[in-house]
Amino acid sequence: MATTLAILGGGAIGQLLAMDLCQHRHSPLLLTRPETTARIIQHQLQRLDGSIQQASLPHAPSNQPQHCDAVLVTTKAYQAESALTPVLAWLPPSTPIVLLHNGMGPQQRLAQRFPEHNWWAGMLTDGALKLESHSVRHTGQGVRYLGPLSGQGQLPDALTEIGFISEAAILPRLWQKLAVNALINPLTACYGCTNGELARPGHRAELQRLSDELAAVAKAEGIAMEAEQILAWCLSVAEATCSNRSSMLQDVSAKRPTEIDAISGFVVERARAHGLCADAHRHNLDRVSQLSGCTKT
Numbered sequence: 001m002a003t004t005l006a007i008l009g010g011g012a013i014g015q016l017l018a019m020d021l022c023q024h025r026h027s028p029l030l031l032t033r034p035e036t037t038a039r040i041i042q043h044q045l046q047r048l049d050g051s052i053q054q055a056s057l058p059h060a061p062s063n064q065p066q067h068c069d070a071v072l073v074t075t076k077a078y079q080a081e082s083a084l085t086p087v088l089a090w091l092p093p094s095t096p097i098v099l100l101h102n103g104m105g106p107q108q109r110l111a112q113r114f115p116e117h118n119w120w121a122g123m124l125t126d127g128a129l130k131l132e133s134h135s136v137r138h139t140g141q142g143v144r145y146l147g148p149l150s151g152q153g154q155l156p157d158a159l160t161e162i163g164f165i166s167e168a169a170i171l172p173r174l175w176q177k178l179a180v181n182a183l184i185n186p187l188t189a190c191y192g193c194t195n196g197e198l199a200r201p202g203h204r205a206e207l208q209r210l211s212d213e214l215a216a217v218a219k220a221e222g223i224a225m226e227a228e229q230i231l232a233w234c235l236s237v238a239e240a241t242c243s244n245r246s247s248m249l250q251d252v253s254a255k256r257p258t259e260i261d262a263i264s265g266f267v268v269e270r271a272r273a274h275g276l277c278a279d280a281h282r283h284n285l286d287r288v289s290q291l292s293g294c295t296k297t
């Protein structure tokens with residue numbers, strides 16, 4: 001049966017997931033800012049094999065009640081809480097909300113602030129590039145995972161069909177993605193390089209130091225991740241998305257706010273809480289904050 005999945009966050013990843021759902025004959029609904037009007041928009045996706053997929057997708061303002069079987073949140077980390085506010089005003093509390101943004105912090109805050117809602121979280125490592133407002137290129141095949149935060153019941157099968165793997169314990173996966181983002185995103189933003197260029201031997205010492213610090217912080221948080229494992233994940237994602245400009249590099253280049261607070265900032269904050277050193281992550285936090293001139297949590 002066709003499932004309606006609302007997608008909050010019309011960036012490259014939100015559009016990629018919408019087109020994947022379409023391909024599996026489901027009905028994505030893109031939720032837009034409250035002041036916008038409902039309309040149908042033609043979207044285009046260039047797939048990894050070079051083929052072009054086109055689809056007309058419905059867009060609706062996020063403050064108007066809609067029928068949907070789940071909401072996928074693909075906003076930037078610092079936008080998730082404010083973007084969800086109008087949605088939470090009409091969404092039945094039992095409808096699953098899946099938080100897919102980079103970084104950590106908003107997931108825990110939202111689940112605590114709105115305990116009546118059905119919270120799930122996930123991560124994906126696909127690379128995607130927005131070419132124009134409604135035109136996206138899939139630039140790297142990734143892995144996709146999701147699982148309950150405080151959520152109960154079942155998620156629509158449509159999510160499995162588009163490649164999400166269910167995990168009973170999602171927190172280790174969120175840390176895994178955090179680790180990848182904490183190594184790749186700030187360095188690519190600072191050096192202005194692609195993900196693939198970061199995998200070259202010249203950057204290995206810096207990546208190793210970031211991995212060492214992160215493994216110690218994760219351990220203190222009860223998450224088992226070896227530094228060598230973190231480095232290996234980072235290198236494999238960097239290679240799988242080698243031509244990609246990370247989302248943080250794109251944000252810095254476009255002079256938009258970055259997710260540095262929810263990525264390096266979160267690592268630094270957790271390190272401080274455990275009395276651990278995270279100087280390399282602190283250095284990245286400072287450098288990217290200076291580059292973008294504006295960060296938000």
Ligand code: KPL
Pocket residue numbers: 102124125126127180181184185195237241244245246247248
């Ligand atoms: O998540 C990403 C990002 O750019 O934010 C990766 C996986 C690093 C792909 O570029």
